[in-house]
Amino acid sequence: MKTDNLKIFIDKMAQENERKINAEKRKKHFQEIGRKGGLKMKIEPQLSKVISFRLSVLEYEESLEKARKFNLKLSTYSRMIHLGKELKINEFRIDEILLKYLNNSKKITNLMRHREWNMFENKKEILAKIETTNDLMYQYLYSKMNERNKQ
Structure with a gap:
C-alpha cells in the first residue's frame, strides 16, 4: 500500500515538474519572438533618414507612372532609383x-x-x-x- 502511494506521489511530482519545465520553455520562446508573441523583430535597420527633393509636375507624373508599372510605392521606387536598384x-x-x-x-x-x-x-x-x-x-x-x- 505504502509503495503504491509512493509511486503515485513520485509520478505526480514528475508530471508537475515536467509541466513547469514546459511552461518555462514556452515563456522563453515567446520572449524570443517578441513581447506579444508575434513575429521576430527585424534585424535590418529601419528606414529612419529622410531625403526630400522637388520634381516638376511632368517628372512627378512620369515617376508615379513607372512606380505603378512596377507595382511599387513612389517612395520605394524613388529609393531604388537613387540607390541604383x-x-x-x-x-x-x-x-x-x-x-x-x-x-x-x-x-x-x-x-x-x-x-x-x-x-x-x-x-x-x-x-x-x-x-x-x-x-x-x-x-x-x-x-x-x-x-x-x-x-
Whole structure:
C-alpha cells in the first residue's frame, strides 16, 4: 500500500515538474519572438533618414507612372532609383518571361511525346533541341538564383 502511494506521489511530482519545465520553455520562446508573441523583430535597420527633393509636375507624373508599372510605392521606387536598384526589377521581369517560355516548351515536348506526331520525320531531333534549350534556360535561371542568394 505504502509503495503504491509512493509511486503515485513520485509520478505526480514528475508530471508537475515536467509541466513547469514546459511552461518555462514556452515563456522563453515567446520572449524570443517578441513581447506579444508575434513575429521576430527585424534585424535590418529601419528606414529612419529622410531625403526630400522637388520634381516638376511632368517628372512627378512620369515617376508615379513607372512606380505603378512596377507595382511599387513612389517612395520605394524613388529609393531604388537613387540607390541604383532599378535594373534588378527588370531582371525579374526577364526571368518571368523566360519561365513562361520554359513552361510552354515543356508543354510542347509533352505533347510531342505522348501523342502521335507521325507527320514529323525528325521528331527526335526536334525533341532533343527543345530539351537542350530547356536545360540552358534552367541553368541560366538557377545561376541567377544562386547569385541573388549569395548577395
